[in-house]
Amino acid sequence: MALSTRLELYLSRKGIPFDEISVTPGSNFEAAVLHSGLPREEVIRASLLIDLRGVVMAVHPFDARLDLEAVQKLTSRRLQPLTGPQADRLYDDCQPGFHPPIGGAWELPVLVEESVMSMPRAVMAGGSDRSLIAMEGRALRLALAGARKAHLVLNGSDLVSPPGQKAVTLNEVAEQLQKLYRLPPMPALALRIFRLTSSTEASARELADLIEFDPSLTAQILRYARSALFNYPGQIESVQDAVTRVLGFDRVAHIALGIASVRAFDVPRGGMLGMDEFWRHSLYCAFLCQKIAVRCKADKGLAYLCGLLHNFGLLLIGHLFPVEFQQLNSLREANPEHSMRSLEQEVFGSEGGQELMLVGHGAIGGILHRLWQLPDAVVKAAGVHQQVEYHGEHESWVLMVQLANELLKEKGIGDEFNLQDPSVPAARLGLDEADLNLLREEVENVSDDLDALARSLTS
Structure with missing residues (x-):
């Protein structure tokens, strides 16, 4: 027994x-x-x-x-x-x-x-x-x-919460967070990019001009467009070239938004939860979400953004609590068999003023995205991606992120390592084992390129 x-x-x-x-x-x-x-x-x-x-x-x-x-x-x-x-x-x-x-x-x-x-x-x-x-x-x-x-x-x-019980909403937790902590605003450049892309009248020239205002962001976008991931045979001399010849408006806008937004946080680079691994995980997840969206006949640009930004809660925790974040980083490396939720509870559960962090980094990220007024699908994908049984609004976007993360666990990428059955979220999205094998093959084919791209974004 x-x-x-x-x-x-x-x-x-x-x-x-x-x-x-x-x-x-x-x-x-x-x-x-x-x-x-x-x-x-x-x-x-x-x-x-x-x-x-x-x-x-x-x-x-x-x-x-x-x-x-x-x-x-x-x-x-x-x-x-x-x-x-x-x-x-x-x-x-x-x-x-x-x-x-x-x-x-x-x-x-x-x-x-x-x-x-x-x-x-x-x-x-x-x-x-x-x-x-x-x-x-x-x-x-x-x-x-x-x-x-x-x-x-x-x-x-x-x-x-169990069925029939009222759950705390993101709005209620957000209100408490704002009272207790100084949350970083969306960086000015990220805000300008987001506002531009929210307009149906925005042009590639306007986006290029906005990005080229920042030399560092310009260099990162050009490295992205020139990467082997896209195999563009010609010369790419400007952000305008990157938008019109290689990446397209949405992809440039989304990666630029992600790069500019990350500047809100002061987080160390090293460790399984550091900035280097954050970018690697985020780029892989964004790539897979986009591929999943194509199979689901969903907006692949929005799917990419959901995957790219879904883990911002870890950055916010690292920014607000650097000492505890280092502890969490060490615990993650020493205890791969434990869930992130249990490790977060271990680090924050005994700190009298930080109980709010126990809602988990996913919910914290969703709260931040809501305060930054990002699309509802992005808010929900971040906020509940840790909840494998989630049913509700924007469910398909949450499932795309969850499925991408399950496939990435098989490669040892991400902040969770307890494998669950990827066929469960896949089935809810209308995908089968053949689709999963093709997704695995697609990400394997570009893994070296994604790794190189992640390194370039943190250099």
Whole structure:
């Protein structure tokens, strides 16, 4: 039986029945839940808190975020979350991250969100990455006997909420972000490019003139047009040539907008999350999104922009919190098996003034794009690209980014490395395995050129 030894002994001693649900080994708890196909509103989890008096367990729904202020008022203690490694040390007979929410097995005092105690069925970690366990309501209440019941979570605390519950909107989080932090405005040149391209009357000459006003941007656009990616046989002497002979208006506008917008952020170049890898990931994703759009008969220019700008949330986190960003960068390199969401929670979960970052870099990027008044599809693609089960507005653009990222994981490109099945988003877009193989072939054919282009944009 793939269970924590302590949990198995505790449940056996209490005579508490449960069922075991097999999951794919090697993933983290969040991925195991998502891939299980089980209703997320049935899943519960444990958050571990600590102060000088010791550790307390808080049990709450999977999609809810703990309200630390409520916990502190309830207990009259200044409890703070344990980091991931600290929690793993406490659960020394469990796989990392698979922490059963049954505190009695570890002789921990337990607080439980009151709604949990009325659940008809609950699914939870059992200590192993090979299975989850499920209990009927009566068994769950026996397992949590003695726990203190209270309202412990923020209402609508996540951007993903169980069905029937109200989710926090990007507008609500954006309002809080603007109050708490000085968010960078869109750089003046990027704003001028965006305004120009929003006009149906804009000409290639006007775009070229605007770009050529900035020598650095001009050089980068010319390097882009001259790259082997396009194999243009003639001479390219000006941005006007790049627009009219090689790239076209939309592609020049979009890459120029991306280059100019990145100047808003002061982020180090090195590491898996640094600027060098950001550009590499973004260019690959933009290329694939454009190819996917062609197969879906969608606007390939807008698809390119969605792919290019979808990860700006990481840059914003790096800009606002350079110390924490370095920690996140190091954790990403040391823990490729963990989701970015779990690493972000580990870095920001114990910082009292930075809880808002726990919505994830995707949502943060979507918020920034909305504040910059970028197209709604770009806002949504950035904001929910971490949500593999997303259904809603601009869904096709989100799916294009998700599919591109799944294909890029196979090449070790991006900030996530837990492979999911790319056929799922592909099927929702009306694509099949033959399409996926052609996309893999297309990106492989230009990988050297995309790598060279990414290096040129960061040099």
